[in-house]
Amino acid sequence: MMAKTNPGRFFEDYSVGQILTHAVPRTVSGGERALYHALYPARHALYSSDAFAQASGLPASPIDDLAAFHVVFGKTVPDVSLNAVANLGYAEGRWLLPVYPGDTLRSESEVIGLKQNSNGKTGVVYVRTCGLNQRDEVVMEYVRWVMVRKNDLDAPAPETVVPDLNKVVPADQLVIPTGLDFTNYNFDLAGEPHRWGDYEVGETIDHVDGVTIEEAEHMIATRLWQNTAKVHFDLTFRPDGRLIYGGHVISMARALSFNGLANAQMIVGLNGGAHANPCFAGTTVKAWTEVLDKADTPAPGVGAIRLRLVATKGGEPFELKDENGKYKPDVLLDLDYWALMPQ
Template sequence: MSKTTAGRFFEDYHVGQVIEHAVPRTVGAGERALYHALYPARHALYSSDAFARACGLAASPLDDLIAFHTVFGKTVPDISLNALANLGYAEGRWLAPVWPGDTLRSVSEVIGLKQNSNGKSGVVWVRTQGANQHGQPVLDYVRWVMVRKRDADAPAPETCIPNLASALDAEELIVPEGLDFSAYDFALAGEPHRWGDYAVGEVIDHVDGVTIEEAEHMMATRLWQNTAKVHFDATARENGRLIYGGHVISMARALSFNGLANAQMIVGLNGGAHANPCHAGDTVRAWSEVLDRAETAAPGVGALRLRLVATKGGAAGVLKGEDGRYLPEVLLDLDYWALIPM
């Protein structure tokens, strides 16, 4: 009996299948230090215990995207080990802060399947939930991924495409218990701009760029225990190793500090697309568009719905061509909700 596995292929999934992902992960200050070394991340709430306490929290939680990458990484051996591409996200919610010392685990349910017309691959939709050591959910989201077939002649499953919300309503967002921005220190946060200073339709060029390095990508992907072959094996794709899409997300989010320093916490993921592949040597830049604004019940806390776009060149505010397709320089199109002082 073989002791090894080649991972799941498209024909191994069925709608309703529940997959408990292996290897729970305890996260701590080391993850924060590495995250802030890999990305120019400097939002104050995730950098300073004192700042977080002044905002009503017990201490500084781990960055919201540390939670995302850790929960996501647990799923890779079961969902996307044989993936051709990670296609998109929807209905993502951060449900509770992740603190240093928490242990995270993940479980996914297959909610959709569609074989591609070439018969060699198909799209798998999964809803994933991450929970801490107390069984408390900290994050859930839907993603869909294109997965190879083991046998091109295997029969196609019945097509089932889930009906997903185009965006979360602001009422669905979970504000961490105790969060209070009524005495928010704008000087320490780094910028004076508050909720009312942002207008729907406004485009913000985040100015700076970072060139993606092979070594940093490899370190980041291993940090999240992401085992997808396309990120490590240069022979798995014709054009070499593919940069993990989450690496691009974190880079763009960190770059967005310049102009959105007070958009402290990501609490909702409405949708996202990895529009074009990213490779080592690409220089990532970012811009954001304000899509919506909402108030919350928490004192001094507002919410902004933002479109975050990562590019390897091109003008801010330009996303698609006349044909409706993403321009080749666009790497990421991410739609999310963030909490900001009012």
């Protein structure tokens, strides 16, 4: 009799060029925004107020860029990372269209690389994922790579294919939402006076605040994104603790960065990212940022700023790697992204 349940894919089940059409489209609503803002101290004005967004040239306030990312990401988990050991990194991410309440999101991925690890028990799978709306428009795209278990340890290793990925999304390839205009930007309502010209490349910002990760909130968030990865829920799968979904740490750090970067309104590019060390419940997350680059955009009053966002377990700010180039044990996340900011 044919099995009815899905054990998830293992490393030997992937092949380069394989197209994965992920199940269960999701129509988003204001509920996603309300719950996202309840789970994180998220308060960027453009994602909080229709009136603020309309004054900035958009038809309404979009769903938070990372909330949309989590929905798209969550669709991929049953096919890409259900049997993952860890999500290793990101590259070439771009937000191409805002997502508004009422939009329906679905995801598709292409396997673009495979590399079996030397232990013969796991391998790294590289996928390029697109999130699409109900009009089949691509709203975002990104590459990620995941370490996945083998089920059949005797399965032959595939030919190694490691994709050549851009380390940075070029500024001229960032997509600015149609109509976005920051020439009449209200800094008082946004919460801080600092504009694009006030930030210097090489500047570092300690975001000061911290939030302790709670077990229940993490599991609510991960279920909200319909992320079914076993390591986030099943203590028998990882007895040292439920691994906190890396996206939960990303959203927490981004929300904490409001203190010092309240006007970094929209994330439009994901250059790279690494979950440097595992995070478990009870960890107090703090964050700091380094300004890596700046660029003009064709949109009126809108500048692009490239930021390195680092989440830590409450360690000293501005310490990232040791003398051997290895992430320090207090570092949870190293995320390199582009954001849009009023000039």
